[in-house]
Amino acid sequence: xxxxxxxxxxxxxxxxxxxxVAEAVRATGREALVIGLRGFAPRRIAGKRVATVDMLDxxxxxxxxxxxxxxxxxxxxxxxxxxxxxxxxxxxxxxxxEELARILSSGDDRILRGxxxxxxxxxxxxxxxxxxxxxVLAPEGALTAARPxxxxxxxxxxxxxxxxxxxxxxIGQGVVVSGGRVxxxxxxxxxxxxxxxxxxLQRSRRVRLDGGGGVLVKRPKPGxxxxxxxxxxxxxxxxxxxxxxxxxxxxxxxxxxLIDRAETVRAADAAGLFLVGRRA
Amino acid sequence: xxxxxxxxxxxxxxxxxxxxVAEAVRATGREALVIGLRGFAPRRIAGKRVATVDMLDxxxxxxxxxxxxxxxxxxxxxxxxxxxxxxxxxxxxxxxxEELARILSSGDDRILRGxxxxxxxxxxxxxxxxxxxxxVLAPEGALTAARPxxxxxxxxxxxxxxxxxxxxxxIGQGVVVSGGRVxxxxxxxxxxxxxxxxxxLQRSRRVRLDGGGGVLVKRPKPGxxxxxxxxxxxxxxxxxxxxxxxxxxxxxxxxxxLIDRAETVRAADAAGLFLVGRRA
Numbered sequence: 004x005x006x007x008x009x010x011x012x013x014x015x016x017x018x019x020x021x022x023x024v025a026e027a028v029r030a031t032g033r034e035a036l037v038i039g040l041r042g043f044a045p046r047r048i049a050g051k052r053v054a055t056v057d058m059l060d061x062x063x064x065x066x067x068x069x070x071x072x073x074x075x076x077x078x079x080x081x082x083x084x085x086x087x088x089x090x091x092x093x094x095x096x097x098x099x100x101e102e103l104a105r106i107l108s109s110g111d112d113r114i115l116r117g118x119x120x121x122x123x124x125x126x127x128x129x130x131x132x133x134x135x136x137x138x139v140l141a142p143e144g145a146l147t148a149a150r151p152x153x154x155x156x157x158x159x160x161x162x163x164x165x166x167x168x169x170x171x172x173x174i175g176q177g178v179v180v181s182g183g184r185v186x187x188x189x190x191x192x193x194x195x196x197x198x199x200x201x202x203x204l205q206r207s208r209r210v211r212l213d214g215g216g217g218v219l220v221k222r223p224k225p226g227x228x229x230x231x232x233x234x235x236x237x238x239x240x241x242x243x244x245x246x247x248x249x250x251x252x253x254x255x256x257x258x259x260x261l262i263d264r265a266e267t268v269r270a271a272d273a274a275g276l277f278l279v280g281r282r283a
Numbered sequence: 284x285x286x287x288x289x290x291x292x293x294x295x296x297x298x299x300x301x302x303x304v305a306e307a308v309r310a311t312g313r314e315a316l317v318i319g320l321r322g323f324a325p326r327r328i329a330g331k332r333v334a335t336v337d338m339l340d341x342x343x344x345x346x347x348x349x350x351x352x353x354x355x356x357x358x359x360x361x362x363x364x365x366x367x368x369x370x371x372x373x374x375x376x377x378x379x380x381e382e383l384a385r386i387l388s389s390g391d392d393r394i395l396r397g398x399x400x401x402x403x404x405x406x407x408x409x410x411x412x413x414x415x416x417x418x419v420l421a422p423e424g425a426l427t428a429a430r431p432x433x434x435x436x437x438x439x440x441x442x443x444x445x446x447x448x449x450x451x452x453x454i455g456q457g458v459v460v461s462g463g464r465v466x467x468x469x470x471x472x473x474x475x476x477x478x479x480x481x482x483x484l485q486r487s488r489r490v491r492l493d494g495g496g497g498v499l500v501k502r503p504k505p506g507x508x509x510x511x512x513x514x515x516x517x518x519x520x521x522x523x524x525x526x527x528x529x530x531x532x533x534x535x536x537x538x539x540x541l542i543d544r545a546e547t548v549r550a551a552d553a554a555g556l557f558l559v560g561r562r563a
Contacts, residue, residue: 161452168448172441174465185454188468191489192480200472200480209471 009074010034015044016080027136075128115231131229141280143256149277154215162220170225181217198243216250237262241270251277289354290314295324296360307416355408395511411509421560423536429557434495442500450505461497478523496530517542521550531557
């Protein structure tokens with residue numbers, strides 16, 4: 004399953020995830036080279052100095068990768084779409100303006116897909132973090148002291164059924180169910196904004212959670228490109244679950260990244276929430 | 284289809300809808316008696332003085348209805364959940380405290396369902412506005428000068444397919460689709476808040492509508508009790524559609540109320556939006 008031997012190049016955006024991927028790769032005995040995107044990645048990751056490149060300088064990135072000669076490349080960590088000023092400034096210097104314009108005129112996902120295409124056209128193999136660092140994915144079973152109750156299991160089952168039918172519509176990476184009632188289906192706004200909505204539904208008295216609380220179920224969308232958009236759950240998600248009054252989360256085992264797992268589980272335990280991995 | 288001959292009693296909340304129902308009932312040649320909920324309904328509707336009752340005084344409402352001896356009762360117009368102070372003040376006077384507590388401790392829908400149950404227990408027949416005033420529902424066909432393009436028809440078809448599979452989960456009164464992408468599925472937050480979300484998705488650059496715009500499709504949920512929760516579309520929805528950058532809406536013909544139809548169509552035409560009724 005792991006791509007051919009040799010170093011793994013990690014193109015790093017923001018957050019802790021790139022460092023976790025680097026550590027998990029090194030734990031498998033392979034070399035990890037981190038190329039940070041300027042303004043997103045820290046300058047040092049796990050004590051090592053990170054090579055940096057501007058996200059609007061694809062030629063520079065490819066140059067660095069050619070020197071590194073990695074077996075494969077992983078994109079990890081958050082990036083935001085560059086503003087129009089940054090785009091126009093690179094336009095004045097970069098030769099392949101039309102290509103860049105095409106990539107940047109699309110949504111965030113398409114920017115990342117454009118990056119994957121550019122790397123592949125230049126002969127690099129792009130893989131998902133989970134392929135070189137399987138330890139970053141949620142395992143099967145309970146991770147917390149708390150376990151779902153019978154009522155919460157029924158809500159998990161309902162959410163899972165819903166995700167099964169919405170999958171072909173390319174929606175439903177996340178669903179919130181409480182007491183047999185679907186409170187929210189995740190759209191392009193993402194999981195955090197969906198959980199904010201569930202909190203708001205209660206503040207506005209549109210919804211009152213019954214005693215059983217409620218659950219978040221999260222999994223990759225069918226056909227989702229896990230190289231550019233690996234679903235994730237981390238400490239911030241736990242805080243949002245708590246703010247929304249939910250009881251816990253069930254994620255697809257092997258399909259969802261646990262960002263900073265130790266801290267995520269600690270935060271869930273501190274809040275009395277359950278966190279379980281379930282096979283698809 | 285129309286309930287037995289005789290006057291129709293309209294228990295009126297806020298907005299223009301109760302007046303429209305009263306006019307539509309009178310247009311069928313029947314008498315319409317309006318009982319306004321104090322603080323919600325205007326004092327006069329179509330030039331006639333409205334009997335008023337406090338929404339926290341079910342005994343008073345039933346007394347007024349016993350005098351009126353209507354063939355049926357319609358609940359029309361918006362009400363909001365009374366605050367805790369109002370509830371406790373009525374608790375001090377009203378004899379059936381437990382019944383009222385049970386009703387008021389639930390969500391808005393359940394308050395209305397509780398009201399229906401109370402009226403039925405007292406021998407009144409409760410029907411939906413559409414049964415005594417079918418003219419308030421969206422007809423089949425285009426209501427506006429604008430018509431859906433081929434691309435928008437494809438988005439309407441996609442949204443309709445999605446609503447068909449989500450129906451058994453008691454969600455999806457509304458869906459927004461743009462360029463083949465599902466942008467939002469309506470939960471308990473309601474259509475307006477969903478359309479605000481679509482506008483926000485664009486402001487936050489999560490989504491950029493393609494040239495084809497996007498569509499709202501709205502219909503009743505399967506099994507929805509149309510006596511207490513008739514889906515509606517009105518001038519405010521048109522303003523929200525416009526703010527969200529959408530191209531128009533398709534509603535279930537015979538299943539969705541058009542609030543203030545003339546103004547709704549005028550506003551849609553002014554904004555260049557389409558509005559079509561489609562058979563389920």
